Amino acid sequence: MTTKKPQKNDPQQAKPHGRREFLKGAARAAAVGGAAMLAGCGGGMLGSSEELSLRWKEYFKKNYRLMTQAEKNATIRRLERLAKIKDGVNIQMSSAAPIDGVLFGYAFNVTRCEGYMECVAACVKENNLDRKSNTQYIRIFEMEHGQMSPEVGNAKYFHQVPVEDHFYMGVQCFHCENAPCTKACPTRATWKEPDGIVVVDYDWCIGCRYCMAACPYYGRRFNWNEPQVPLKDMTKKQHYLGNRMRRKGQMEKCTFCVQRSRAGRLPACVEACPTGARVFGNLLDPDSEIRFVLKNKKVFRWKEDLGTDPKFWYFID
Amino acid sequence: METTQEKVMMAEPSDKGILTFVRDCIKWNLSGGIVYQIYLCCLAALIMLGIYAYSVQTNLGLAATNMSDIVSWGFYIGNFTFLVGVAAAAVMLILPAYIFKDKDLYQVVIIGEGIANGALVMCILFILVDTGGPAKLWHLIPGIGIFNWPSSLLTWDIIVLNGYLALNMLVPAYILYCQYNHREPDEKKYRPFVFLSIFWAFSIHLVTAFLYQGLPARAFWNNPLMGPRFLASAFAAGPALITVVLLIIRNTTTYKIEDQTINKLRIIIVVSAIINLIMLFSEIFKEFYLPTHHSLPAIYLYFGLKGHSALVPWIWSGISMNLIGTLTLIWNPGRNKAKVLLPACILLFVGIWIEKGMGLIVPGLVPSPLGEVIDYAPSWVEVSIALGVLAIGAAFVTALIKPALIIEQRYEEGQNKGG
Secondary structure (H helix, E strand, C coil): CCCCCHHHHHHHHHCCCHHHHHHHHHHHHHHHHHHHHHHHCCCCCCCCHHHHHHHHHHHCCCCHHHCCHHHHHHHHHHHHHHHHHHHCCCCEEECCCCCCCCCEEEEEECCCCCCCCHHHHHHHHHCCCCCCCCCCCCEEEEEECCCCCHHHCECCCCCCCCCCCEEEEEECCCCCCCCHHHHHCCCCCEEECCCCCEEECCCCCCCCCHHHHHCCCCCEEECCCCCCCCHHHCCCEEECCCCCCCCCCCEEECCCCHHHHCCCCCCHHHHHCCCCCEEEEECCCCCCHHHHHHHHCEEECCCHHHCCCCCEEEEEC | CHHHHHHHHHHCCCCCCHHHHHHHHHHHHHCCCHHHHHHHHHHHHHHHHHHHHHHHHHHHCHHHCCCCCCCCCCHHHHHHHHHHHHHHCCHHHHHHHHHCCCHHHHHHHHHHHHHHHHHHHHHHHHHHHHCCCHHHHHHHCECCECCCCCCCHHHHHHHHHHHHHHHHHHHHHHHHHHHHCCCCCCHHHHHHHHHHHHHHHHHHHHHHHHHHHCCCCCCCCCCCCHHHHHHHHHHHHHHHHHHHHHHHHHHHCCCCCCHHHHHHHHHHHHHHHHHHHHHHHHHHHHHHHCCCHHHHHHHHHHCCECCECCCHHHHHHHHHHHHHHHHHHHHCCCCCCHHHHHHHHHHHHHHHHHHHCHHHHHHHHCCCCCCCCCCCCCCHHHHHHHHHHHHHHHHHHHHHHHHHHHHHHHHHHHHHHHC
8 A cells, every 4th residue: 555656657747637636836936935034034933944945835635545656755855854954863764665474463471471561762762753642552550450441550659560469451543453543533644554652743643633533442543732852862773653742632553563564673662671571473474473472372362342343362371 | 074974974864884783883982981992902902912922932942831642632622612602592592583573673683693693703712722723724625635524523613613603794784784875674685594503513522522522532521412512502692692782782782672671682592501501411410320431521510520629619619500590590580681591591691601611511521531630720921822712702793783783773863764
């Protein structure tokens, strides 16, 4: 879906038409005008004319899914350049498309997890999550025996783990096959990719938060303030749909670390887990570890009655 | 020179253009006694406060509100939901006035339509201030953006709200423009739009209810009674507000409003309020007879949960106001005297506002899907912005109703002279 063939794009590029082309033209004209104006008054206050021009083009760009590969490359170049101008930081952004024959799935070993929360820390670091509001995609619930729903657990524990007679359950976005959040979005700024990852086009999101209301798993996070990440801690290898820097007023969520998983690496949480409680892999590959778990372990999914068909299973050794 | 021209115009009414019509409307709006001028100044001050608070929110992001990832919708969306009901309620005047040709209600239907339009403007503003990226709203425009219709209920709501606003502006504007020019409005021309707007009034409130009741993730909202109950509470709260405005107009202007009109409105309110209470009772029975996990939001709302009980005094005062208002309107001890009717209508209105605003939105989100309970109360930024939006709505209603009443009054006087 995201890998359109170049021949298809050629006629579009050759023949400017429609309102979008007009808007682009207007954007260009205004950018040139703005640049000229800024050049006149020195341009100190509002940033350089280059920055202004880049921001202007960013404002009028399309939804990611409608972009041609050339347009994707252009916006990525702009975002990399903006990061350089604004913070002096060199980022490498990818637009890697889903790989054919891959459908990602995740399994969580309830027996093994001991609540160290290394996964949470790794996720925050890898995904450039806002340090100011302490945003976390993963929640770990400390549970007493005799129950099996995170709703009755405690996610605010702050003591040495593991605690006797307790076990731990991790919760994050479950990347539902039948995701209520994507159905709710009024601008289609969030969708399920062909490899099963539910993503958000941060720049297309208008921040209405209807997806958040629709999610039965608390899988989404909103940027209430301008996210802050210290430059020295920033992960520079980024993906347009993944860990690139968000702005205030935008929705975000776990992407199974799309910047890693599409490059053949494990998500940061899986890699960081000291007990091996987290399993990630290709559901379409019969030899994958996740398929082994699904075949040989007793698995269950949370809130199965809602019909969301999550690609996230819990299992017990 | 000008005065003679005016006299000629008055003596021989010929069609005046739309520009003169608009100019006259503005002129009538700005003229008025000292009390009216003070009222306008108060509205202006509140609007300034709202703009200031919004600038703070723009600067800090929605972090300036007390909303969070758990209570992700709050005061703004609560007010939005309630005001959709107020807007829809105009149909309780439009239906009898235009379709059943009820003379008493026809007299005041223009006021109902004015209030509906003001409520719609407030609805749209509340959504606007609630979005994280208002500058990106062009993403919704089909053609240059993507409009996720019919999948997203939010897009349905955008269609019905704007459509209803357009219909409710169009029909009264046409009728008033005719009357301004001392012509009988051509019923054939506006009647189809009246029918459409009646259908539309029900749809705006049902669609807004579906926005919530279509979410299985939120047990408190995922309730098939929500749509019908939205309508019943709206048809009580809306006419209650209209009654308050009518009583104010009757006491401050020379515009004639019959006792009969007020009494008919009272009956509409009473019937709707009783249906609303029956449905409320039905919901409470379901939640508390055999409480399940899905009753936790209701327990949080009415009794508090895990030591959090911010909404408890709020909802009980709302329900008390609702009951007292309804009972007073049923027994009608003051025989439609403003002294009793006014406070009863205000009580009922505020009671439903509490129940259908924060009392509906917050328990939908608390406890969170992960079972966490937190308390929410709006920040000063949210309250100030809401006041600003209310002031804009009130100013809008005033700007519509004031010239409308002058035009109608002149038209009737002209007809009486002619007849």
